[in-house]
Amino acid sequence: MQESKEGGSAGSPATADAKPSRRVRRPTIREVAQLAGVSRMTVSRVVSEPNLVLPGTRERVQKAIADLDYVPDRAAGSLSSRRTGFIALMLPTLTNANFAAVAHGLTEALREANYHLLIVYTEYDMVEEERQLRNLLARRPEAIVLTGATHNRNSSKLLLTADIPIVEIADLPSRPIEHVIGFSNYQAGRTAARYLIDKGFRNIGAVGGSYEGDVVDHRGEERIRGFEDELRHGGMSTDAVIRYGVAPLSYDHGASAIVELLQRCPDTDAVFAVSDLSAVGIVMECQRRGISVPDQISVMGFGNFEIGGEINPPLTTIHVDFNALGQLTGELLIDLLASKGPAAMHRRDVGLDVIERKSVRMS
């Protein structure tokens, strides 16, 4: 028996405690070592590199681990090894199926490598983003994934000087912090407008979000901007493009916005919503008002949310594979973290597709 400091038996102390086996302090590696009659290093090896130790010793240690219900303390391990096993993920919100899909894809890709996702959300608030970022950094994540492309000065500085890989996702920032895996929200807007113009519509509107203080949905705004630009490019008016309410946008946003829009521009024959959720709200409100979709007005959304495919008529929309976005990000991260030293800046556009369904009238 070694490491003389560790005295006493390792059996259950059996204090006069009335309660059964509950509320037991977690054993440390030292206690496991004692019980197995080995040094702490050997226990450490059995946990992380089992085939570096002799089968006999290994089994003795494994038994001790099981008997004591030993769970290693990763905080201590991290401090020593300088690897926390944390990957930070900052999202605008969790209550959005597409962002949830990103989290999901990322978790899947990271599961094997045994990284833990540290999920945090900003509610589309840039000040909150900074606060969260500081908190996050204190946990020493090995990489940070966040939605591009706009951050305030402090956040940008923190990110730029962070000694870890940064991946901006779900956008295609022109001045990226570092790596990018995403798609162009601006292009998504242009694509939507082009699609509607090509279908022959001439009184085209759109509904997007507005902002309030530091709460802004930059990505949604990009889509609306692209939409407007393409309308102008086609020589059409942007009078029926309205910005209404603040993120997160949902069904009721569309329902209210379409009323406002039709009041202002009654001739509108097609409308794009920055989010499928708004678009679904528009379809439902039209249903209520006896306005036929797509006969009287065509509706197009963005995001390919599940509900869009279920309503009647099903929603024409723009699809981006957010789950793949998460997976790709995970794979990139695993690469980056395995190879030491600064890697080349990675930039990838996962593209987007128009999903044609019945909410837009065919020409």
Add this chain to the structure above:
Amino acid sequence: MQESKEGGSAGSPATADAKPSRRVRRPTIREVAQLAGVSRMTVSRVVSEPNLVLPGTRERVQKAIADLDYVPDRAAGSLSSRRTGFIALMLPTLTNANFAAVAHGLTEALREANYHLLIVYTEYDMVEEERQLRNLLARRPEAIVLTGATHNRNSSKLLLTADIPIVEIADLPSRPIEHVIGFSNYQAGRTAARYLIDKGFRNIGAVGGSYEGDVVDHRGEERIRGFEDELRHGGMSTDAVIRYGVAPLSYDHGASAIVELLQRCPDTDAVFAVSDLSAVGIVMECQRRGISVPDQISVMGFGNFEIGGEINPPLTTIHVDFNALGQLTGELLIDLLASKGPAAMHRRDVGLDVIERKSVRMS
């Protein structure tokens, strides 16, 4: 100047590195102390208990912190203070607005106290739950929040012997691990059945989920069980109660299930779905088939998801305040963690309400 070991200037080393200010190793508390000409303890105090230090000193330290962009390492702090500031939250899935609402409410309540939520999801898989639990425990959370009420033997053991508060939420387990904040899913099912019986329906059906291997939605199953029991109690047949597909249940589940149900029991005049998502799918499928809701068939859901209120007709459902559930859990946790020593077991039923809308025919 004290702590003689700390030599050298704290200014920027200005190595021959070509790159600008990027990729800088994070400074430690020691470097801040040096630059400010104080001991590390003083820096530590400025960070956590600023008014224990003299204003003059404090400002010097704060300047050093800002100049160096110092972000404390919480892993090191945790190790020393035995407080990680982590609260673990285990959910079946993230892509469910109600669970997301729990996470949201919890985050809100915990924000002040500066706890970090460690969110993890199990995909309704009990084996995955155990795996995740082990991983989580290694991070030494100060409390664990998870959806009750069924866990496998290993998970239960880990939870029972964990030296921290455990809160089971969104159910009312008869054999709880420790604290409980939730509602009875069984009662929700009974309430739904009672409601439909009272409205005069006599050919009542329901659609729930089935299971596959270790993937089970226990809470949903409880609702269906309660529904069946209340039907029997009212002397009615449970032939039209079907279990179909596995969790997570969504729109398409309802759409497929209602077809199956009507084929088997064409006389069904009212149907309950374990989830609003399924219920919405049912309404949409009926719309497609020209079956009028509620004239030919009434539909009732559970969960009061936003979309239920937006469709036509809007969905009658059972509401539970999941956001409040999260908040209450957060408040309980803050209490529990502030007061040392074992507190009394806490058990709270947040109840549920029927939301009457138009998808159920009025008698």
Add this chain to the structure above:
DNA sequence: ATGAAAGCGCTAACAC
């Protein structure tokens, strides 16, 4: 194949 020493970056406890 296994162990001993040193130390990761911070804070509790006590001294002054």
Add this chain to the structure above:
DNA sequence: GTGTTAGCGCTTTCAT
């Protein structure tokens, strides 16, 4: 009000 000492539980490194 501030500093010193010791140590949290683990892993790195090097010795044997």
